[in-house]
Amino acid sequence: MEVISSPEEMQKKAFALKRAGKTISCVPTMGFLHQGHLSLIREARASADVLVVTIFVNPAQFGPSEDYRTYPRDPERDLRLCRQEQVDIVFAPETCDIYPDGYSTYIEENDLSRWLCGVDRPGHFRGVATVVTKLFNIVQPDVAYFGQKDYQQSRVITKMVKDLNLPVRIAVCPIVREDDGLAMSSRNKYLNPKERQESLCLYRALSRAEKLVMSGEYSAVTIREEMEAVIRQEPHSRIDYIEIRDGETLEPRDQVGEGTLIALAVFIGKTRLIDNLVIEKVPRSLSE
Ligand code: PAF
Numbered sequence: 001m002e003v004i005s006s007p008e009e010m011q012k013k014a015f016a017l018k019r020a021g022k023t024i025s026c027v028p029t030m031g032f033l034h035q036g037h038l039s040l041i042r043e044a045r046a047s048a049d050v051l052v053v054t055i056f057v058n059p060a061q062f063g064p065s066e067d068y069r070t071y072p073r074d075p076e077r078d079l080r081l082c083r084q085e086q087v088d089i090v091f092a093p094e095t096c097d098i099y100p101d102g103y104s105t106y107i108e109e110n111d112l113s114r115w116l117c118g119v120d121r122p123g124h125f126r127g128v129a130t131v132v133t134k135l136f137n138i139v140q141p142d143v144a145y146f147g148q149k150d151y152q153q154s155r156v157i158t159k160m161v162k163d164l165n166l167p168v169r170i171a172v173c174p175i176v177r178e179d180d181g182l183a184m185s186s187r188n189k190y191l192n193p194k195e196r197q198e199s200l201c202l203y204r205a206l207s208r209a210e211k212l213v214m215s216g217e218y219s220a221v222t223i224r225e226e227m228e229a230v231i232r233q234e235p236h237s238r239i240d241y242i243e244i245r246d247g248e249t250l251e252p253r254d255q256v257g258e259g260t261l262i263a264l265a266v267f268i269g270k271t272r273l274i275d276n277l278v279i280e281k282v283p284r285s286l287s288e
Contacts (some may be wrong), residue, residue: 001086002089010052016138017140022050025141025144027044027051028131029053034045034176036176036184041082043173050088055078055090055091056095056135059095059127060130060131063122067187067190093139106109115239120241120265125152144168144171146176151263154170180200182200182202188271190269190270218282219256220256224244236269239265241264243261262278264276
């Protein structure tokens with residue numbers, strides 16, 4: 001496994017691979033890898049000749065009062081895991097290589113970014129879109145893998161790729177959960193044992209929503225109220241949002257149907273967690 005930190009060297013390597021007729025898959029990450037990342041890496045491994053994992057904690061996607069400085073990092077362990085997964089290249093640049101002094105160019109997606117996490121995290125998706133574009137330009141992937149847990153992120157990136165005619169296919173892989181249902185996230189590390197218990201309310205709320213839909217309750221207002229009631233049972237929880245939206249456009253929906261996204265962001269103590277569910281099918285007899 002090669003570890004490359006220079007963007008110029010990575011890009012040169014990528015162009016050489018392309019000239020040799022190789023396909024490249026890419027898994028962009030901020031490191032502190034968990035099973036969710038590993039599931040993306042395994043999918044990506046099988047889909048191209050050369051697999052590149054990028055590890056870069058991107059300052060541009062954190063707000064001034066967010067956790068950029070304290071975001072969990074463990075580069076040694078990340079490299080060990082990548083080696084185990086037979087990653088070909090880890091691209092792990094320094095911040096000054098990606099944003100050198102005087103850096104002043106940003107990419108903004110201005111539709112899907114407005115909602116959900118975009119409300120309380122202004123500039124977040126601008127930071128994500130900018131770094132992902134740069135990583136794509138450097139790594140030249142044919143296909144790039146993202147997790148459904150960051151549903152809005154995957155929609156923003158898919159839209160950006162389409163709008164900018166970037167020659168890369170975006171693949172979105174299912175959420176990976178702990179045995180008790182908590183969606184895997186590097187930020188789960190912030191939770192103390194009590195908060196870890198309370199964090200299960202996100203999954204419980206989504207499960208409640210799914211059960212309601214499967215029993216024929218499609219009203220967004222009712223589903224949201226029921227989800228709120230589940231979350232409020234936990235003393236250290238604070239709801240940022242519970243949203244019921246079209247899974248493609250992210251426009252609000254009054255009624256749940258096939259392809260509807262149910263998404264939530266909840267603070268457990270100081271830790272902000274997100275999770276979501278896409279309703280694949282509503283019961284047949286009820287949808288007719
Ligand atoms: O999902 C993440 O880890 C990050 O937002 C990403 C896509 C690597 C961009 O920094």
